[in-house]
Amino acid sequence: xxxxxxxxxxxxxxxxxxxxxxxxxxxxxxxxxxxxxxxxxxxxxxxxxxxxxxxxxxxxxxxxxxxxxxxxxxxxxxxxxxxxxxxxxxxxxxxxxxxxxxxxxxxxxxxxxx
Amino acid sequence: xxxxxxxxxxxxxxxxxxxxxxxxxxxxxxxxxxxxxxxxxxxxxxxxxxxxxxxxxxxxxxxxxxxxxxxxxxxxxxxxxxxxxxxxxxxxxxxxxxxxxxxxxxxxxxxxx
Numbered sequence: 001x002x003x004x005x006x007x008x009x010x011x012x013x014x015x016x017x018x019x020x021x022x023x024x025x026x027x028x029x030x031x032x033x034x035x036x037x038x039x040x041x042x043x044x045x046x047x048x049x050x051x052x053x054x055x056x057x058x059x060x061x062x063x064x065x066x067x068x069x070x071x072x073x074x075x076x077x078x079x080x081x082x083x084x085x086x087x088x089x090x091x092x093x094x095x096x097x098x099x100x101x102x103x104x105x106x107x108x109x110x111x112x113x114x
Numbered sequence: 115x116x117x118x119x120x121x122x123x124x125x126x127x128x129x130x131x132x133x134x135x136x137x138x139x140x141x142x143x144x145x146x147x148x149x150x151x152x153x154x155x156x157x158x159x160x161x162x163x164x165x166x167x168x169x170x171x172x173x174x175x176x177x178x179x180x181x182x183x184x185x186x187x188x189x190x191x192x193x194x195x196x197x198x199x200x201x202x203x204x205x206x207x208x209x210x211x212x213x214x215x216x217x218x219x220x221x222x223x224x225x226x227x
Binding site for chain 2: 088
């Protein structure tokens, strides 16, 4: 059974039209992450939540925001998507931020911008 | 210089071959290392963690050289199903945020019959 679930798997939106991607987990992990991955590139961390504590990466555009209403769910909001935001968006979880903790990924949402 | 660097490949090998990938990292404070596997248009999946001097899991052996700051992954007796992108992942310690993982761009492996 999938433990980190992302919806939808594919999302198409129009240039400038807000879009929300969702992630849920059944692992009861404290930490949830959002990554952006473009073709042939490494996943790039956008931000993460440690419990309710939000941590934004310095180079994450203001266009990207996140919400974590409870332990199980985390959302990625893109306020005004541009063509450059077309990518795979990956949600991941880990038990803690301890250095030995690997991260467990959802299937990803592939976002296309028209 | 990127924090985690990998040879992008592709490595094209026949079934049954042994293949090795290297990865270098620049942050000497890093202490945890992982290899993830990513199939085309899928999510990364943890292949193995690499602790201390390395470890082995079946056909896969990972080694760590702290002095030279590189990690290697050896795959013996390659199978067609091993075809994927292999991501080298290193932790970046932070006093403020605990640890974050930094991903390499990956090495592509293609195993052919």
